[in-house]
Amino acid sequence: DGGITQSPKYLFRKEGQNVTLSCEQNLNHDAMYWYRQDPGQGLRLIYYSQIVNDFQKGDIAEGYSVSREKKESFPLTVTSAQKNPTAFYLCASTPRGKSIKVGNQPQHFGDGTRLSIL
Amino acid sequence: AQSVTQPDIHITVSEGASLELRCNYSYGATPYLFWYVQSPGQGLQLLLKYFSGDTLVQGIKGFEAEFKRSQSSFNLRKPSVHWSDAAEYFCAVVDQTGANNLFFGTGTRLTVIP
Numbered sequence: 001d002g003g004i005t006q007s008p009k010y011l012f013r014k015e016g017q018n019v020t021l022s023c024e025q026n027l028n029h030d031a032m033y034w035y036r037q038d039p040g041q042g043l044r045l046i047y048y049s050q051i052v053n054d055f056q057k058g059d060i061a062e063g064y065s066v067s068r069e070k071k072e073s074f075p076l077t078v079t080s081a082q083k084n085p086t087a088f089y090l091c092a093s094t095p096r097g098k099s100i101k102v103g104n105q106p107q108h109f110g111d112g113t114r115l116s117i118l
Numbered sequence: 119a120q121s122v123t124q125p126d127i128h129i130t131v132s133e134g135a136s137l138e139l140r141c142n143y144s145y146g147a148t149p150y151l152f153w154y155v156q157s158p159g160q161g162l163q164l165l166l167k168y169f170s171g172d173t174l175v176q177g178i179k180g181f182e183a184e185f186k187r188s189q190s191s192f193n194l195r196k197p198s199v200h201w202s203d204a205a206e207y208f209c210a211v212v213d214q215t216g217a218n219n220l221f222f223g224t225g226t227r228l229t230v231i232p
Binding site: 004006031033035040041042043044045048050058088090092094106107108109110111112114 | 127152154159160161162163164167208218219220222223224225
């Protein structure tokens with residue numbers, strides 16, 4: 001079955017350490033997204049990519065970095081510059097990309113990675 | 119700018135009772151709207167979507183939502199709630215200015231009493 005795989009499910013970070021969250025999709029989707037979820041704040045967009053080798057900052061990109069070297073992969077690095085990284089991180093994808101103007105394709109979500117600070 | 123408001127942070131209903139979760143959006147043109155459900159520790163699952171046409175939209179798990187342009191609302195309803203419906207529900211609107219990203223509401227947590 002096609003879907004989005006996020007790993008690991010739980011991740012711990014030490015102070016001053018960078019960690020990378022994996023997101024892989026086999027849906028052949030063009031666009032991929034990273035969201036951060038905190039209690040009572042819903043989902044906030046960190047980064048998104050509409051096509052390979054291209055990505056844009058979302059609303060809360062500071063302290064994060066991404067890459068999109070392959071269509072199926074969109075890893076997120078939480079850097080030491082992110083002072084409050086404890087959160088639930090969700091990856092999503094959608095068929096639409098730059099070539100599809102109308103944004104009526106729903107996003108498909110992975111099961112998330114919970115990041116905590118040691 | 120687009121935005122979504124879910125005024126109810128937490129709702130408690132008895133099993134078998136009807137349910138309505140509120141969602142208000144802010145968008146100048148015809149919005150593209152979604153309702154998602156999230157079980158604890160899981161990702162989001164799409165319940166239903168509205169793009170155009172019939173303002174009453176049917177979704178999975180017996181849910182429906184009605185788009186009311188005059189009230190800028192897209193409320194989610196279910197006539198009879200099951201214990202398995204306990205979860206968090208998110209309303210979202212598409213940013214149609216070019217990026218086609220989603221703006222999410224802050225969510226409504228549903229508790230179902232046996």
